[in-house]
Amino acid sequence: MTDDEEGAVPATDLAAHRIHVLYTDHHGWLYGWLRCKLGNACDAADLAHDTFLRVMASQRMPVHLGEEPRALLTHIAKGLVIDHWRRQDVERAYLEALAHLPETEIPSPETRLLILEALCRIETMLRGLPVRTRDIFLLAQLDGLTYRQIADQTGFSLITIKRHMRTAFVACLMLD
Numbered sequence: 251m252t253d254d255e256e257g258a259v260p261a262t263d264l265a266a267h268r269i270h271v272l273y274t275d276h277h278g279w280l281y282g283w284l285r286c287k288l289g290n291a292c293d294a295a296d297l298a299h300d301t302f303l304r305v306m307a308s309q310r311m312p313v314h315l316g317e318e319p320r321a322l323l324t325h326i327a328k329g330l331v332i333d334h335w336r337r338q339d340v341e342r343a344y345l346e347a348l349a350h351l352p353e354t355e356i357p358s359p360e361t362r363l364l365i366l367e368a369l370c371r372i373e374t375m376l377r378g379l380p381v382r383t384r385d386i387f388l389l390a391q392l393d394g395l396t397y398r399q400i401a402d403q404t405g406f407s408l409i410t411i412k413r414h415m416r417t418a419f420v421a422c423l424m425l426d
Contacts, residue, residue, distance in 0.1 A: 269306055272319055277302070280323050287331055297334060301327045336377075340369050375421050386411055387418035 280301060284294035304326045344366055348356055357365065376384050386404065389395045395403065397411045404411070 265306075269302070272305065272323075273302055276320060276323055279320065280327060283324070284327060284331070288334070293334065297327060297330045300330050304330075336373065337370050340373050341366055344369055371425050375425055379418060379421055383414040383417050386414040390415060 277298060281294055281298045284297050285291055288294050288297070301323055305322070344362075348362070376387075379387065386400055386406075389400045389403070390397070397408060397415065400406075401408045401411045406414075
């Protein structure tokens with residue numbers, strides 16, 4: 251397609267063409283790369299698919315893919331792999347906790363899925379907090395310490411503890 255022809259093509263058609271070319275040229279390579287990283291063909295296929303969805307949703311896609319499209323694909327895929335591993339860690343911990351419950355208290359598969367999704371959102375929110383804020387929040391929420399006890403334990407002022415807790419609570423309120 252020449253520059254003159256490209257100007258006549260609607261932007262949506264041009265973006266669709268670029269995605270098609272990107273997918274055709276690089277999907278097999280990306281899938282293989284992900285399969286080596288994950289050791290699992292099904293997860294590799296899912297993450298390859300998700301990578302191309304992210305590219306399609308990206309604001310950069312219609313304009314320019316750059317000189318190294320594989321670098322862009324790898325960058326996106328690495329983030330998805332990290333998210334995948336984190337989700338597996340959360341799921342593993344949740345399933346271990348369920349294993350200690352009496353059978354009558356184990357939630358239904360649907361409820362387990364909803365809880366797991368909520369736990370993953372919470373884990374993402376916690377990971378996004380500054381380390382000090384996260385630590386203070388967890389001392390209050392998991393260890394049950396009062397703000398005064400946290401201040402005494404950490405050596406921070408009470409107002410600093412309150413400020414960190416406010417930041418953490420705002421992050422909690424912003425969860426879906």
